[in-house]
Each structure stands twice: as C-alpha cells, then as structure tokens.
Amino acid sequence: MGTVLSSSVLSSSILGTTTTTTTVLAAYAGTLPSIQVYISLLAIGLLIYLELTDPTYGEVRRGLTEVRKSWLSMAMLLVLLFMIIVASRVWLIISP
C-alpha cells in the first residue's frame, strides 16, 4: 500500500499532536456538569410522563400510549444514569 498508510503520523490516534485532544478534553470537562443536569431533568420529566400516562389510572389516548412504549427503555436508561450521577456527586462530597 505504500508509505502513506504506514506513516507513523497517520497511525497516530491523536492526529499527530496532543493539542487537539487536550483542547477537546478541556471543553468536554467544562460542559459535562451542565449536560448532566439536563440529563437529570430529562430523566425526571420522562418519569413524570410515564406516570401520567400509566394505563392503570384510566384510559389513555392511543398516541400517548405508543410514545410511552417508545420512551420506556430510554427513560429507564436515563433514570439509571441519573442515579449514578447522583451517587458520584454524593461520593465526591463525602469522600475524604
């Protein structure tokens, strides 16, 4: 295949420089707390929706029930993630 594909620069996983990943990682670290808050709010919102559209409370419109089925797995995923985020924050606070 020639020297282009066997170049050490091309085979580097960090585009041949540490500047790019350092900058990206810094942006990621700065954004992560706010995105975790949004994820948590979304998890709570989805939980409320699932509760309000629970068929045991009475008849629910078919469209809302279909969306409920679609969002159920995603809601569980976000709730688990929310619990892990909360546990990590608590651990950060109480750890020596």
Place this chain on the structure above:
Amino acid sequence: MFISRRAPTPYGKILSIPLTSLFGFLALYIPLLHYLGYTYLLFTLSVIAFSFLGFTISLFPPFREEHPNPHILPYAITSASITILILTEELLINSVYVGWGLTIAIISMVSMPLLGGALWSKDEGARRFLEMCGLVFASRAVLSTFPVNFLSATTFLPSIYTLIMVAVILYIHHRKIPPEYTGLARGNSPIHLQILAGILAGSALGWIEFCVLKPTPITPSGDILQNILYLIIVMTLFVGLTEEILFRGLLQRSLTDLLPWWKAIGISSVMFSLMHIGWLNPLEIPFAYSAGVIFGLLFYRTGSLIAPVTAHALGNIALYGITLLYA
C-alpha cells in the same frame, strides 16, 4: 422474512465495493493531506467526504437488488437525514463544541420516537427504525455523560455497556420483538462454522485496526492471563454483544424491512462508522465502515448474531491484546 430470501449473494461484486470505496476515499484523502497537512480540518473534511461516499455506495451498488416494497425513496431520505444528524452530532461532540453535540444527541434521542409516531403512524417498520435510531443517540448520550471518575478504569466499560444493554433488552421486551428478528437465535448455518467465520474475520480486523489506531492499553495491571481474561469477558459479553444487538440486530434488521439488503447493510455500516469519530483518526472511519459491512454480511447470511459478535469481540481482543504485547 429476509432469512427466507435465498437469491444468490453477488460476492464478487460485493468485494469490488470496499476496493472502490477505499480507492475513492484515498483519491480524496491524499490530496487533502498534501494541501492541509495532518490537521483537524483534514479529519473533518475526510469524515464528511467518506460519509457521502459510503452512503452513495450503499444506495447505488453495482448489482440489482429486489425488495417487496418498490417505494423506497422516503426511507432512503429518512435514513440519509439521520446519517447527517449523526455525523453532525459526532463531529460536534469530538470538538470544542461538545455541548452542542450532546444537546443534539439528547434532543434526537427523545424526538426520534415522536417523529416516528407523527410521520409514520401507519408504517410500523419505519416507526421501529426511528425508535432504534433514538436508542443509538441514547447510547451516545450515556457514553458521553457517564461520570468517569466514579468508577475505576477496568469497570468503566462493563458499567456503560450494561446500562445500554438494559435499555436494549427493555425495548425488545416491551415491543415484543421475537429473538429470531434480532438474531438472538442459532440461525440457518452450523454454529461451529459461524464461530469459525467470526474468528477469522475478527482476527484480521483486529490486526488491521491495531495498525490504524495503535491505542493505549485498557487492561488492569497484572499478569498477562488476568488481562486476557478481562479482555475476553468485557469485549464479548459487554462490548461485542451490546453493539451487535444494537447496530445489526436492531438497526440493520429494521432497515432490511424497509430497504433492499445491501442498502440496509451499507447505511447501518455508515452510521456504525460515524460512531467511531471519537478516535480522531481519519483512517478509522473507512475501517469501521468495512468492519460494519463484514459484520452486517455475517448477520445477513447466517440470520444469527453469533458470527458478528464473535468477529467484533475477537477484533477488539486482538486489537488490545496486540497493544498489551507491544506495551
């Protein structure tokens, strides 16, 4: 349904596709490398160019395909739009605009099922495809927002993939999707042949990916046997199984209901390759596309996830195993 379709697979013409795509990619990549240098701009442009190339090759293969549904244009447009959305989201997440990328992932995750219900209320196949795209965005949101400092490095991968697997299993259970549909069955080929095909494909792919990526080791420090055991368990039961159920068992399978088989494999492989943008390596994208096509063909031919899971797991085991030896 697609298992019973026994039209001969044009392997010769299929083999011409990766060669054509590789040549097409290099024809764009080498001049860009010469004029831009090995920079982030080169990476971005080459990813965009390969996405377009991969999608075009998927939609216009050099052989005829038949499908029960002749009206595939709306589905092709929908999958193209979602591919562009994934491309935008992944490029933003792996840049200084990571917040925008994650916002797109979160909004897409929630809105895909809504769009499915609104646009394709009478088309269960299309609705199912959009819901599965929502799961793909959800997996990205989980991967990116997981509190990494909470767990040790060795428990990080199993934890994240367990979360994603829980969501996938819940979705399969609540939508009453039969196991045979997602490939969670023995399939129509002998199991030992499926495993053998997976081993051969995975070993070759792992070695090639090591040449492309040269990653850092992810195994716990300790003796070599402990590290290999860790790799086998994590890469097979967590990474390989989860990603193959998601991308082949759900995404590709749902696309096969809407589009001809090669288009379904190609488009799902483009989406799979775009999820590897995080490596920030231009050559990883066409490699991941090729791996996705191989896994997709294994799933399509056998009707089971045994071969693709074996190939995917062994590819990652070979990748990090060789990394361990070099380290």
